[in-house]
Amino acid sequence: MRGYHFGGGKSRWAPYLFLLPGLLLYVMIALGPSISTTFFSFTNATGIRGAPVDWVGLDNYKEFLFMGQASRDNLSALGRTLLFCFFVTTIQFSLGLLVAVLVNQKLKGTNFFRTLYFMPVILGAVIQGLIWSLFLYPLGGPMDSILNFFGMSSEFFGGPPTEAFGWVIVVQIWANLGTTMIIFLAGLQTIPSELYEAAEIDGANKWKVFKNVTWPLLTPSVNTNLLLNIIGSLQAWQLFLVLIGYRNGTQVLGYLIYAVGFGQTSGSVTSSFRQGYAAAASIVLFILVLILGTTTQFFLSRRERRILG
Amino acid sequence: MNKKHFVFSLLLVLTILLTACASGTETTDDAQPVEEDVTLRVLVHQNPPMVAFMEEFNQAFEEKYPNVTVDMSVVNANDLSTVTQTRLTANDVDVVDMFAFTNAAQPYMKNVDPPNWQTLIEAGYLMDLTGQPFLDNYYESAIADAGTYNGKVYQINLGTVSYSGLYYNKDLFAQYGVEVPTTYDQLVSACETFTAEGIPCMTAGGKDGWPIFVGAYGLIGSIYPDQEALVEGLWTGSIKWNDEKSMEMWDKMKVYAQDMMEEGASGIAGDAAPGRFASGAVAMFAGGTWYAAAIESAEPAFEWGYIPFPGSDDPEDNKYLFGKYDQGWVIAENSPNKETGLLYLTEFSEQENYAAFVNAVGFFPTQPGVTLDTQIGREVAPYLENFRVGYEQYYVAPKGAGQYANPWASYFAPFGTFDDAEELANKVQEDLQSGLDANQ
Structure with a gap:
């Protein structure tokens, strides 16, 4: 057997050359824009090619974090982002695991339910938003009729900001539950059935089987899901745009970045495109994702090593 | 795989990649004569009666000028400014429906950013329409208030609306x-x-x-x-x-x-x-x-x-009725079809066409001699002399x-x-x- 598949001499460069197109794509689509965003965060860029771009140093960061009431509003949005992340991650993770365990049973119709739970994932944010806007229409929509039957009512997305915010959490979980479920389902199906049989022979009940067999062996899926849920919810913004729009008391950081970058902060009038300032806000969000992501990754990796060796 | 095949395959992959990433359009600054076949790219925002009118107008325009094809795109009003900016910078549009020039920085305002339309003008994306004959069809005040910057006209404004x-x-x-x-x-x-x-x-x-x-x-x-x-x-x-x-x-x-x-x-x-x-x-x-x-x-x-x-x-x-100057037309400075764009605005500004437009969309006319012969026109007629531009158009x-x-x-x-x-x-x-x- 040859030690090196591509041979000797200049052929040793072959794998690097094969990697080159992918690397170029990565630089153009991911790394390049990230570096540009960092650069633009120190400028007053508007995003209009040809318009003057001046170096403003740390002004955008100072404005975002320390200038007037707007900076305090930004910090509130930051807090709201963390709250959104907490609720979405914990509920989506738990519900996704529960649903995966249920649809992993050897029963008739599980394929139908797997499809049903996964279906929202393939819809775009606009379609997801439209479905829920119709479902939660407060003047005779299906949910309104149900609430009215019990003598209750709600304004849903048009109601008080905390209520509207809560409904976006519901939609976000509904929209992404399928991904969490499918990752858990894949994990569940890699667990050898012999382990379950052995546990049953040893007299373990269902909870003990889950606790001592399923849960530890699901560790890679747990790690993947937690990281995806945390990062996905921190970056969420499309559903806020579609379901609520720019409304005080509901913005999360991801949506705030879009709104200031594309002049959507002034009610019915388009304001200036402040893409330099939006870039600074993006970097703040990036740092938040980085801190939370790496900390979570650190603890999850440690747990994985402890359990799986 | 021998070396020749390997190098050839690699070059092929790179060529495909670079071709895919290259710009697909080449434009020139030279205005094409209208005698040649021209596709005029028009961008408007979603407003059902206006879109319906524009479709009819475009059809009539194409019949009158058989060598011109109008390719009209419709976007949501909230996305208009973003799409306008993207398509103007990509030289991918000729005539754009743009909202009136408002929210300008005033001498008493400190440390404010210029509005988007001003940045577009200063970056050279909007054509100077000063002196075009069709401007004479409109009220001078409408041209001055809603479409002029630094003494030059960049927009013809098509009407006012009241929101109060x-x-x-x-x-x-x-x-x-x-x-x-x-x-x-x-x-x-x-x-x-x-x-x-x-x-x-x-x-x-x-x-x-x-x-x-x-x-x-x-x-x-x-x-x-x-x-x-x-x-x-x-x-x-x-x-x-x-x-x-x-x-x-x-x-x-x-x-x-x-x-x-x-x-x-x-x-x-x-x-x-x-x-x-x-x-x-x-x-x-x-x-x-x-x-x-x-x-x-x-x-x-x-x-x-x-x-x-x-x-x-x-x-x-x-x-008083408070409101704003609504939409207007601008032409892309880098458009290869400027002459056709000017022809399009000339045709649109003809009193008969313009009157049909305002009556379709319900705008208060910015052309003298044109009346809004609709119910909303009749309803607001007694208040039009007291029309005022609202706070939101001034505030920054x-x-x-x-x-x-x-x-x-x-x-x-x-x-x-x-x-x-x-x-x-x-x-x-x-x-x-x-x-x-x-x-x-």
């Missing part, structure tokens, strides 16, 4: 013997009558937020009729949102948002509100004149009227100002969180002052 009015259901008013209100007290009394009869007084597209505060412009306008002076007063500190005069406005806004608006209005989208009103379920609808076509389309036999929102107890203060937020620094009725529950008018007034002033202080 109330639609009312004529049948319900007649059925319950309610007079059409001309004062605030009468409006309150009318609402009480309807509510007592189990009929919601007023509706609006509360889910979108802005229709609620736009609907209450009459309350701001009855107290501050000169809205340009209002903005200057706020910036210079001579007017405060929590002074005695403004408190009257906030107290009335609370009544408007919490007592006059129907329950559930905060869940109605802006484009669904005209249908809700046309269904005959509510007595009034706070909304702009552009909704008239949608009301007529939803229920052609429905009887409605339109009045300025009576924000004051003195009828003299309620004679100081950097650092908080998110509540505007006089919006939508801050009140259920649309927002505030229940107490004084608490809200203090918060609005505090948020504005915070920005003003930060820029000292």
Whole structure:
């Protein structure tokens, strides 16, 4: 057997050359824009090619974090982002695991339910938003009729900001539950059935089987899901745009970045495109994702090593 | 794999990649003569009656100039500025529907960013239309106020709209013997009558937020009729949102948002509100004149009227209609089809075509001699001499100002969180002052 598949001499460069197109794509689509965003965060860029771009140093960061009431509003949005992340991650993770365990049973119709739970994932944010806007229409929509039957009512997305915010959490979980479920389902199906049989022979009940067999062996899926849920919810913004729009008391950081970058902060009038300032806000969000992501990754990796060796 | 095949394959992959990433369009700055086949790329925002008119106009234009094909794209109004910017910078559009030039930085404003249209002009994306013969078809004031920058004309503005009015259901008013209100007290009394009869007084597209505060412009306008002076007063500190005069406005806004608006209005989208009103379920609808076509389309036999929102107890203060210059046409400076673009605007500006346009969309004309021969035109005709540009077209937020620094009725529950008018007034002033202080 040859030690090196591509041979000797200049052929040793072959794998690097094969990697080159992918690397170029990565630089153009991911790394390049990230570096540009960092650069633009120190400028007053508007995003209009040809318009003057001046170096403003740390002004955008100072404005975002320390200038007037707007900076305090930004910090509130930051807090709201963390709250959104907490609720979405914990509920989506738990519900996704529960649903995966249920649809992993050897029963008739599980394929139908797997499809049903996964279906929202393939819809775009606009379609997801439209479905829920119709479902939660407060003047005779299906949910309104149900609430009215019990003598209750709600304004849903048009109601008080905390209520509207809560409904976006519901939609976000509904929209992404399928991904969490499918990752858990894949994990569940890699667990050898012999382990379950052995546990049953040893007299373990269902909870003990889950606790001592399923849960530890699901560790890679747990790690993947937690990281995806945390990062996905921190970056969420499309559903806020579609379901609520720019409304005080509901913005999360991801949506705030879009709104200031594309002049959507002034009610019915388009304001200036402040893409330099939006870039600074993006970097703040990036740092938040980085801190939370790496900390979570650190603890999850440690747990994985402890359990799986 | 031998070396030759390997190198060849690699080059092929790289070539495909680079080709895919290269720009697919090549443009030149030379204007093409209209005799050649031309595809004119036109961008407009979603407004169903306007889109329907434009489709007919484009068809007629293509018939008159068989070598021209009009390729019209329609985008949501909220996306218009973003798409405009993207397509202008990519040299991918010739004629664009752009909103009027508003929110310019004034000498008394400190540390504010130029509006988007100004940046586009300064970056050389809009064609200078100064001296074009079709400009003579429009009011000089409309050209100067809505389409001119630094003495050069870049836009022809196609009309004004009012947003400070109330639609009312004529049948319900007649059925319950309610007079059409001309004062605030009468409006309150009318609402009480309807509510007592189990009929919601007023509706609006509360889910979108802005229709609620736009609907209450009459309350701001009855107290501050000169809205340009209002903005200057706020910036210079001579007017405060929590002074005695403004408190009257906030107290009335609370009544408007919490007592006059129907329950559930905060869940109605802006484009669904005209249908809700046309269904005959509510007595009034706070909304702009552009909704008239949608009301007529939803229920052609429905009887409605339109009045300025009576924000004051003195009828003299309620004679103003506040609004804005709406959309206009601009031509891309880098367009290879400038001559055809100019021909398109020339044709559009012909009095017959322009009159058909305003009557289709319900704009108040910016061409002398053209009248709005529609119901909304007749309804607003008595107030047109008192038309004024609204606060929102002048105001620019100081950097650092908080998110509540505007006089919006939508801050009140259920649309927002505030229940107490004084608490809200203090918060609005505090948020504005915070920005003003930060820029000292």
